[in-house]
């Protein structure tokens with residue numbers, strides 16, 4: 188997969204992305220709503236190698252006519268359910284220095300176009316923590332509808348006494364017909 192937008196290149200990860208990946212996964216404000224803690228440089232190098240073998244992860248880089256553009260974030264996509272259902276789930280994480288500039292909307296729109304127009308998706312879904320306002324606002328900018336508010340459906344951590352720290356989840360989706368009429 189190799190996709191372009193006005194300002195971005197969307198491409199597979201490669202082994203050498205570890206340093207740029209560390210640039211954002213080492214930041215508390217970036218991983219706050221993720222199921223993992225901040226990464227060390229060593230962990231980010233390993234993660235880049237893992238992602239290079241996993242087509243679900245898409246590296247989002249700035250277009251740079253003078254060479255390989257900086258990696259500023261990533262998208263994620265995976266089949267959700269049986270292949271015949273033609274449903275994909277998407278996710279996204281962007282470097283905090285490159286938020287608030289419309290890059291996530293630009294990359295996310297291109298990914299939706301790829302899923303609906305190239306892969307023939309019928310439905311695309313996304314999940315986020317209701318407290319992650321930037322995330323669900325992005326999903327609404329992408330034309331996705333809130334379909335549900337799941338209560339205490341997941342936990343990523345336990346408290347000091349070992350009790351689960353339950354979290355709610357918003358479920359968003361967009362159908363092929365909605366994408367084409369937007």
Ligand SMILES: CC(C)(COP(=O)(O)OP(=O)(O)OC[C@H]1O[C@@H](n2cnc3c(N)ncnc32)[C@H](O)[C@@H]1OP(=O)(O)O)[C@@H](O)C(=O)NCCC(=O)NCCS
Nearest residue numbers: 217220279280281286287288289290291292315321322325
């Ligand atoms: C979720 C996340 C990707 C959203 O990023 P974002 O920067 O808010 O989204 P965009 O890149 O689309 O930027 C939109 C903002 O840029 C502004 N903007 C500036 N220039 C712009 C341009 N040229 N085009 C479009 N928007 C532009 C918009 O007005 C909007 O601002 P607002 O938030 O004040 O309304 C980001 O917060 C993130 O990576 N968070 C950490 C990881 C995470 O929580 N992931 C989700 C887990 S469910």
